[in-house]
Amino acid sequence: MKDIYTLGIDVGSTASKCVMLKNGTEIVAKSLIGVGAGTSGPQRAIDEVLAAAGKTKEEMDYILATGYGRNSLLEIADKQMSELSCHARGAYFLFPEVHTVIDIGGQDVKVLHIDQGMMTNFQMNDKCAAGTGRFLDVMARVLEVKVSDLAELGAKSTKEVGISSTCTVFAESEVISQLAMATDKCDIINGIHRSVASRVVGLARRVGVQDQVVMTGGVAQNTGIVHALEEELGHTVHTSPLTQYNGALGAALFGWEKCSREQ
Amino acid sequence: MAEIENNAAAAPAAKPAKKTSLGATALRQVVTDVYAAAWEAKKRGEPVGWSSSKFPCEIAETLGLAVVYPENQAAGIAAQHDGERMCQAAEEMGFDADICGYARISLAYAAGVETTNESRRMPQPDFVLCCNNICNCMTKWYENIARMHNIPLIMIDVPYNNSVEVDDTYVAYIRGQFDDAIKQLEEISGRKFDEKKFEQVCANANRTAKAWLKVCDFLQYKPSPMSGFDLFNHMADVVTARGKVAAAEAFELLAKELEENVKSGESTLPFPEKYRIMFEGIPCWPELKALFKPLKANGLNVTAVVYAPAFGFVYNNMDEMMRAYCKAPNSVCIEQGVDWREGICRDNKVDGVLVHYNRSCKPWSGYMAEMQRRFTNDLGIPCAGFDGDQADPRNFNEAQYETRVQGLVEAMEARKAAKEEGKA
Numbered sequence: 233m234k235d236i237y238t239l240g241i242d243v244g245s246t247a248s249k250c251v252m253l254k255n256g257t258e259i260v261a262k263s264l265i266g267v268g269a270g271t272s273g274p275q276r277a278i279d280e281v282l283a284a285a286g287k288t289k290e291e292m293d294y295i296l297a298t299g300y301g302r303n304s305l306l307e308i309a310d311k312q313m314s315e316l317s318c319h320a321r322g323a324y325f326l327f328p329e330v331h332t333v334i335d336i337g338g339q340d341v342k343v344l345h346i347d348q349g350m351m352t353n354f355q356m357n358d359k360c361a362a363g364t365g366r367f368l369d370v371m372a373r374v375l376e377v378k379v380s381d382l383a384e385l386g387a388k389s390t391k392e393v394g395i396s397s398t399c400t401v402f403a404e405s406e407v408i409s410q411l412a413m414a415t416d417k418c419d420i421i422n423g424i425h426r427s428v429a430s431r432v433v434g435l436a437r438r439v440g441v442q443d444q445v446v447m448t449g450g451v452a453q454n455t456g457i458v459h460a461l462e463e464e465l466g467h468t469v470h471t472s473p474l475t476q477y478n479g480a481l482g483a484a485l486f487g488w489e490k491c492s493r494e495q
Numbered sequence: 496m497a498e499i500e501n502n503a504a505a506a507p508a509a510k511p512a513k514k515t516s517l518g519a520t521a522l523r524q525v526v527t528d529v530y531a532a533a534w535e536a537k538k539r540g541e542p543v544g545w546s547s548s549k550f551p552c553e554i555a556e557t558l559g560l561a562v563v564y565p566e567n568q569a570a571g572i573a574a575q576h577d578g579e580r581m582c583q584a585a586e587e588m589g590f591d592a593d594i595c596g597y598a599r600i601s602l603a604y605a606a607g608v609e610t611t612n613e614s615r616r617m618p619q620p621d622f623v624l625c626c627n628n629i630c631n632c633m634t635k636w637y638e639n640i641a642r643m644h645n646i647p648l649i650m651i652d653v654p655y656n657n658s659v660e661v662d663d664t665y666v667a668y669i670r671g672q673f674d675d676a677i678k679q680l681e682e683i684s685g686r687k688f689d690e691k692k693f694e695q696v697c698a699n700a701n702r703t704a705k706a707w708l709k710v711c712d713f714l715q716y717k718p719s720p721m722s723g724f725d726l727f728n729h730m731a732d733v734v735t736a737r738g739k740v741a742a743a744e745a746f747e748l749l750a751k752e753l754e755e756n757v758k759s760g761e762s763t764l765p766f767p768e769k770y771r772i773m774f775e776g777i778p779c780w781p782e783l784k785a786l787f788k789p790l791k792a793n794g795l796n797v798t799a800v801v802y803a804p805a806f807g808f809v810y811n812n813m814d815e816m817m818r819a820y821c822k823a824p825n826s827v828c829i830e831q832g833v834d835w836r837e838g839i840c841r842d843n844k845v846d847g848v849l850v851h852y853n854r855s856c857k858p859w860s861g862y863m864a865e866m867q868r869r870f871t872n873d874l875g876i877p878c879a880g881f882d883g884d885q886a887d888p889r890n891f892n893e894a895q896y897e898t899r900v901q902g903l904v905e906a907m908e909a910r911k912a913a914k915e916e917g918k919a
Contacts, residue, residue, distance in 0.1 A: 300894065316902035317909070340895075350909045353871050354902055358852065358882045359892055438864050 236491050237287065238294045240483025241278060241309065242318065243301030246338030246365060247450065248273035250281035251480040252292075256488030261285035262477050268338065269301025278308070294487035298479050300339070311490070318482030320344045320351040323446045325485055326472045331442035334432060334461065334469070335478070336451035338365040343436045355439045361400040363431030365451050370400055371424050374407050375417055379454075382421055386456035389422030397431040422456065429460035436465065446470045448478035516763065518749025519725070522732045525742050529563065529735045533618050536561035542621035542683050545605075545640065547633050548734040549806075549823050550626035550651060551816070553700055554677055556738035557693040558684045562624065563617040564735045565636075568604070569597035571615035571731075573780035573886035582887050584608045596855040596886025598636040605640045622646050622683050624676075628653035628823040630858060647683065649676050653821055659831045666817040673817065696738045697816070703737050704807045706746030711803035713753040714843045717771070720756030722764040723797030724787065727778050733806045769794025770907050773840050775801065775866075776851030776859060781888040789900040799843040804835045825858040832862065833869050840874055847907045848878040849900065854890040877906035 235254055242249040246268050252260040263280035267273035282288060289295070289308070297309035298318040305312070315337070323333045324346060333344040341363050345353040361367050372379045393415055396403045403424070410420050428451075445467045451457055452475040462469045474481060533543050544555060544562040555562045572578055578600055585599035586592050588606060592599075600610075610616060625637035625648060634650070641648035651672045654665055677688050710729065713720050729749070736742035756762060772790075774797040779786055790797070801824055808819035824832070840848070848870050852860045867878045881899045884890035 300898070314898050314901040314905055316898070317905040348913075350913055351877075351902075351906050352910070353877060354879065354906070356880075356895070356899060356902075359890065359895065438868070440868070 236293045236488060237285075237291060238296070238484045238487030238491060239278075239281065239289075239292045240318070240480040240485070240487060241274060241295065241297045241299075241302075241305060242315065242477075242479035242483060243274045243297065243299040243304065244268045244315075244338050244479070245300045245340075246369075247476070248277040248301075249477050249480040250277045251477050251484045252281050252285050252287070253481075253484040253488055256485060256492065259474075259481070260287075262474075262480070264476060269299070269304060274301060274305060293491045296483040296487040296490070298483040310487070313483065313486060315479050316342060316344060316354050316356075317351055318479045318486065319448050320346050320482065321349070321485045322474075322478035322480075322482030323448055324349040325481060326474065326478070327444055327446045327470055329444045330446045330470075332436065332439070332445040332467075334436060334445065334447045335449040336363070336365055336428070336432065336447070336457070337449045340364060341432055341435060343432070343439045345439045345442070353439055355435050357431075357435060362397055362403065363428050363435075365449070367400050367403070367428060368424070368451065368454070368457075370404055371407055371421075374404055375411070375420065377417065377421075382425070383454045383456040385418050386421040386425050388418040389416070391416065391419045393419045393423035395420070395423040395427040397427040403427060422460075425454070425456040425460040426464075428457055429464045432461060433464040441465055441467055443467055444470055446472075448472075448475050450476045452476075516749065516752055518745060518752045519729070521745035521748055522729055522742075525736045525739065525745050526567070526731045527614070528741070529739075530614070530617055533561040533563045537618040543618045544622045544624050544683075545601075545617075545620040545637075546624035547626050547629055547637065549629045549820060550624040551673060551676075551820055552738045553693065553696045553816075554673070554680055554688075555624065556696045556699075557688060558680050558686050560680065560684050565601040565604075566597050566629075567731050567734050568615045568617055569600040569886055570777075570780050572600050572604075572610045572612045573597075573888075574783060575610075575612040575615070576781055576888075577611045578781050578886040579888050581608060581610060582889075592887075593854075595630070595632045595636070596884055598632055600886055601636065602639055602643075605643055620644060620646060622680075623648050624651075625649070626651040626653060626820065628820055628826040630825050630856065647679065649679050651676060651820075653823075653826055656821055656827050656831065658828060659834070661818045661821045665821055666814055669817045669820060670813065697810075699740045699743055700738045701809050702740070702743035703733070703746060704809050706743050706750060707733050708803060708807035708809075709750045710746055710753065711800075711807065712842075713750070713757070714798040714803075716757055717844055718762060718768040719764065719771070719796055719798050720753045720762050722762070723774065723800060724778075724790075725763055726797075726800055726802060730802055730806070733802075764796050766791050767794055768796040770846045770904065771796055771798040771844055772903070773797070773799035773801075773836065773843075773845045773848045774851070775836070775848060775863065776853050777856065777885040779851065779853075779883040779888070779891050780886060782883070782891050782893070785891070785893045785896065789897050793900065793904045795849075795900070795904070797849075799836075799839040799845050801832075801836055801839070803839060825856075829862050829865060833866055833873075836866065837870065837873055840870070840876070845874075845876065846911070847876050847903050849903060850878060850880040852880050852882050854882065854884045855886060877903055877910060879903035879906075 261284035297305040302312040341357040581600040584603040810816040
């Protein structure tokens with residue numbers, strides 16, 4: 233029987249990710265470009281994943297696009313789906329016992345409730361950047377540190393510093409005030425992590441938190457946020473090394489399901 | 496009436512109704528006439544009132560007073576994309592951007608800011624009629640208008656209902672205010688309150704309510720002979736002309752047409768009905784096109800809105816009338832609110848719920864998170880919420896809305912597939 237290759241493309245607001253799957257089970261290749269919707273990112277991510285797998289676009293049995301910029305790929309992809317369903321499917325593939333998915337992306341936060349792999353309910357953040365990846369970008373810039381260093385620095389915190397979770401702009405000015413008072417950066421960062429967690433937990437409780445809780449999206453790489461979330465939720469939060477690719481993985485899985493149904 | 500289809504299987508596509516609806520045209524005319532009557536009264540030197548949407552219309556109608564409705568005006572202004580400018584004008588006057596968009600538009604208009612929507616221009620008020628059953632913001636909104644124009648404010652205070660049943664003390668309290676409002680309006684109009692005419696007006700209001708409910712009930716058919724979004728437009732009549740016989744007749748005409756649509760398999764929905772949803776909350780009037788776009792793209796018909804039970808009240812005597820005015824979306828407890836909505840969701844066979852978290856309407860949006868939880872638990876259907884505003888377009892984001900609608904569609908699809916596979 234012929235192998236089925238499916239490609240999932242997740243065009244987010246800050247990054248473009250691709251996952252190529254063989255027969256719905258084996259990840260053949262993946263790619264990540266650090267720019268998203270409206271940039272050259274999606275095309276570069278596609279070119280990169282195809283090159284890594286030594287395949288052409290024509291060899292793909294199904295291409296499914298997801299993410300904020302999914303509708304910019306109408307000519308390339310066979311279908312567009314929301315990142316909600318794709319994150320649910322990706323998380324279910326990685327963690328078959330999952331019931332709650334928390335995804336913190338560049339500009340949105342979503343909490344999904346999953347039952348037997350099916351998304352039954354979801355909540356997303358309102359029209360506000362607080363609690364999103366963008367929030368962390370803004371704070372890292374003010375603190376003059378790399379986003380990727382936030383977890384390590386936050387772990388060195390010795391003192392509790394409260395940072396507002398209501399608004400990115402207010403939180404930024406609070407951080408600036410703390411810096412002006414010579415507060416240790418590590419303590420401020422820890423406060424930022426707890427601020428993000430408290431915002432996300434509010435959303436999660438609206439959906440209802442049920443084990444297993446899985447966190448996806450780029451922010452899941454920040455262990456400071458993951459630990460703050462565990463503390464606030466009172467549940468273990470599982471993550472995967474593939475966390476950033478989770479949406480694209482879900483898209484590739486949906487593509488595979490589509491192909492298998494048609495066969 | 497033909498039998499209502501209860502089969503949950505995929506509905507065949509209804510043929511779109513091509514002819515112009517005489518009922519819908521008549522309903523539009525009724526509202527146009529309300530505005531025209533107010534201008535004519537002003538020209539004759541008679542007093543004109545501004546009224547909140549659920550102030551007992553029966554009093555002013557009996558006294559022959561011309562009354563117009565700021566909520567309807569604000570919705571019309573917002574739908575014609577003049578809401579943002581009017582809201583900003585109110586903000587420049589000092590009103591906070593966090594208060595209701597309708598209130599801001601109305602306060603700007605009351606202060607003399609003209610609207611570009613000519614069909615919703617109305618004479619400035621000589622008195623205001625305020626009933627806070629529809630919202631709490633109403634009281635301060637109308638007090639401000641009364642102060643700006645130095646005119647009488649006739650207030651009917653309806654306490655919040657903490658229980659499903661309306662307490663007798665509430666009935667007595669509202670009745671006292673009702674009788675007092677009659678006295679005040681007799682003075683303003685210079686006319687005596689005619690009990691016989693009052694009975695006729697009450698009969699008209701009941702007839703309109705029954706016809707409105709009949710129209711709403713056509714959404715129970717599967718596929719529906721109408722687009723549920725039509726109801727949002729027809730609400731204008733329930734708000735502005737409940738006590739007028741013309742409104743009752745127009746709704747009856749529309750009901751007749753819908754009955755014909757059922758027989759002929761036509762629908763006012765301009766696309767095949769794939770899924771049926773409840774749209775919870777006031778629409779984002781400035782963004783109707785954007786609101787409708789993903790619904791159309793995914794074959795979603797709005798077959799349930801809470802306005803049906805909330806505005807279709809029928810009463811047989813004065814006590815029942817007082818009780819009816821106690822019940823509005825923001826004056827009833829969560830149990831009553833859930834019961835209304837779950838009732839229409841079941842009767843109208845919805846597959847999912849789309850909730851508008853309306854920045855303008857805090858009381859309504861505030862208890863929606865809990866209601867959403869109840870819908871999911873009790874009805875077992877997916878719900879999605881989106882942020883928006885009934886009148887201020889600055890609070891709506893089309894891309895976010897589309898993602899949420901798509902998420903809802905995918906959840907409904909997954910539920911349908913699981914049902915077919917016998918998993919759910």
